[in-house]
Amino acid sequence: MSNITVQERDVVIPGQVLAEGLDYLPGDNTYRQDDKIYARALGLFSLSGRVAKVTALSGPYVPKTGDKIIGQVQDILMSGWRISTGTAYTAMLNVKDASARFIRVTEDLSKILAIGDFVIVVITKVTSQNLIDLTMKEPGLRKINGGRIIQISSQKVPRVIGKKASMISVIKEKTGCEVTVGQNGYVWIKGDSPENECRAEQAIRLIEAKSHEEGLTDKIQQFLSK
Amino acid sequence: MAYTKRMDGRAVDELRPIEVKAGVIPNADGSASFKIGKTWAIAAVYGPREMFPRFLQDPTQGILRCHYAMMPFSGSGERIRPGTSRRSQEISMVMEKALRPVVDLSAFPNAVVDIFIQLPQTDAGTRCAAISAAAVALAAAGIPMTDMISSVAVGQVDGMVVADLTYNEEAYDGPVSDIPIAMTHISKEFTLLQMDGEISRDDLLKALEIAKSATEKVYELQMKALQERFKKE
Structure with a gap:
């Protein structure tokens, strides 16, 4: 016999029992131990079908491939820029992903993006160690001026x-x-x-x-x- | 003369009045205030953020770092020099070890989660208040945790097994023991168990039993504080 122990859209805290029995499946921010499902983070509980999940109400940004983010140039490297993302991890914007125009080896990269500049970029890759690759080549992605x-x-x-x-x-x-x-x-x-x-x-x-x-x-x- | 009645008139397993609040520091990623009697701990969580100095980074998982500090005139005795002391270093270490088993930082390699705890006012049981506050602050910061940690001190005052000792009880003229305890909620495992003083085997077992129900009371209040802070509608 399985049952849900909390109400839909209840605020649940880490370690709170969400469901008992094996009929339900653990979704986002939850985990199963023995025959119970527990919350792994503070958030709102919701049940979709048989999947019990918790929507986080706070917490750090977790970088995902395809996300459009705004970052700030932190450093200029040999082959691109180091961009701070407002998380614990910095991202890498390679020269070849920065512009549709061909950038020659001899060019001064600080003329294109200087330290402190803000850029609108898209995440192209995130590794297991949270190393982030960016691109600025898609429409709407660019360096920010003013505002x-x-x-x-x-x-x-x-x-x-x-x-x-x-x-x-x-x-x-x-x-x-x-x-x-x-x-x-x-x-x-x-x-x-x-x-x-x-x-x-x-x-x-x-x-x-x-x-x-x-x-x-x-x-x-x-x-x-x- | 044996200790037959508690100085402040509480029952043996009764805790001092507790007040828990989450989200007391807007600039922190998560924060909490935990008052138990005259002891008051404020915790602020920052992170996960980049770990510096770099040689302390761990590429396999994030690191939890605690900073415990009593404020200069928080105690009833002499002025406490601000900054780290032997005592605060030890407490920071045991706090970190008390909280670490439930905090899941596997998604944050090379990063650190910092917890800063300040105690504006103290009357024994500071490390327990600090741990309880830190657990609430971590949850409020959205750090993945498999369980909650609730902490309370138990002990023995001249033959009487009690929960949540005050400074006056700790300073009682007779055999006294003060046993700070931190416990997980689901599995009821101890993540902190220290002792000052002396206690018999039977009394120790009795004290640990009291600790179980006492931490449960703390847990209820921690949960209420978090739900209050994030409640919808």
Whole structure:
């Protein structure tokens, strides 16, 4: 006989029993020991079919292949740039992945990306030791000029973007700012005036603070219409 | 004269009033405050982040690092010199060993998770308060953990087996023992077991039994604090 010991969308803490019996399967952030499934991290419990999983509410950004992130050039190497990602691990942007243009061996790399520059990049590879490879060759990926960078919790990123990018398009539309959200929690905001940038930042901070509330898109719309 | 009634009127297995709060330091990745009677520990977790100095990095898994510190006028005696001391180094080490068995850092090679614990006010049982606070802070920081750690001190004061000793009880004029204990919740295993003083074999077994139910009470409050902090709606 198997049963679930917590309610759907309950906050569970590490080591809490989620399910008893062998009918359920351990999903994300859970593990099985004997005939019980336990939480491995703090988060919201949910059951999809027979899989019990926990959606983390906090915690570090875990780099994944295909993620678009915003990073900062930390160092210039022989064949590329070392990019800090806001995690415990730095990433490598190779010369051949940095530009569609052919970059010659003799060129000064600091003329292309200097230390301290922010870049929008995509992760192409993550190894088991969390070594990260990046590319800047896809459309929309580039060096950032102007605007401001703010940092939010990476767990809140999906909420800031919204379903089918609904939330972010509201912010873009109402403030006239260009907004790019990196999966690592870095957000780039560029508008025609500092006031608009500030409004966009305030809206994002509001989303971060009220990320669990229903109908947040409407609230943000109201907030920005004021 | 034997110790027949506790100085503050508590029952033998009764803990001092406990207050746990998660997320007390906004800039930290996870934090907690743990008050038990007059003892108060604040823990802040940062990381996983890059491990420096580099020679301490471990390519197979992340490292857990504890920094325990009592504030200068936190005790009832003389001013405590801030910074590390022999005592705080030892406690940092035992804390790390008490927490390490449940913290899963296999996904963070070469990285470190730092825990800083400050004690603004103390009245015995500081390492237990520090461990309980650190466990809540780690969970709040979203660090993968297989279990929770709850910690409490038990002991014996002149023949009476008690839980959660105060400084006055530790300083009682007679045979006293103070046994700080940390326990996992699921398997009820000890991850910390130290002792100051002396105790008979029978009393020790009795004390460990009391510790089991006492850590369970601490666990309930830790859980409540975390749920409160992250509660939806």
